[in-house]
Amino acid sequence: MLKVDRRIAKSQTAIKNAVIELMSxxxxxxxxxxxxxxxxNVNRGTIYLHYTDKYDLLDxxxxxxxxNLRDLCQSAADMTFQEGNYVWYEYFESHYLFFSTMLASKGAPYFRSRFLELIVEEFKPEVDIEGGKNKGLNEEVFLQFFGSAVVGAVEWWFKNGMPLSARVMAEQTGALLDRNFE
Structure with missing residues (x-):
């Protein structure tokens, strides 16, 4: 793995934090x-050294x-939905400003669509429409429905100031997913 100079990493972190603060x-x-x-607290040239423009930076x-969320999914592959969800909700909580801004901001619909794509991609191997209670359902409808439900629950959580703990959100959304992916 390539080691990044600490000064570069510090500048990039400051730039990313600045964007999120400004978007809020x-x-x-x-x-x-x-x-x-x-x-x-950097020169404009420093930003252009690392990013083409503000859209490249946001992307x-x-x-x-x-x-990072995809990596968390891989590490939680052998867990129940409740356990795996907790890993995600902890990550959401530790990056509160980013996620709350991205999900609440009209300026970041791209994030919402990428987040939904990730969830659908991660749920796809879990879907069984050949047997059980989901037999005969269209796989794409099923995936879009549950992916949208997860995104909606996370949006609700942030927009309402995280009224439930990460653990409670993980348990409750995980229980709902477990019921429907059996």
């Missing part, structure tokens, strides 16, 4: 590279979190 205050379309540079941030 105003529309992404209204944010300029200068706004990001000022908030991150890379989204993909980084999607990959």
């Amino acid at each position: 205050e105003k529309s992404f379309d209204d944010i300029t590279i200068q706004d990001i540079a000022d908030r991150a 890379k941030m989204i993909e980084e979190h999607i990959e």
Whole structure:
């Protein structure tokens, strides 16, 4: 694995944090590279050294979190939905500002669609429409339905200030998934 210079990592973290903070205050379309540079306390050139533009920056941030969630899915492959969900909800909680901004912001519909794609991709191997209670259902409808339900539950959780603990959310959404993926 390539080791990243600490100064570069520090600048990239400051830039990413600045974007999320700014998005929690105003529309992404209204944010300029200068706004990001000022908030991150870096030069505009530093941003352009790492990213083509603000859209490239946002795309890379989204993909980084999607990959982290995918890795968590792989590590939770042998767990129940409840246990696996807890790993995700802990991750959501530890990255509260990013996820709450991405799911609540009108400026980040791309994140929501990538998040839904990830969930559908991860659920696909679990779907059994050949037998049991889901026999005869269209696989794509099934996946879209449950993927949208998961995204909706996470959105609700953030938009309402996380009124339930990560553990309770994981247990309850996991129980619902376990009932329907048997």
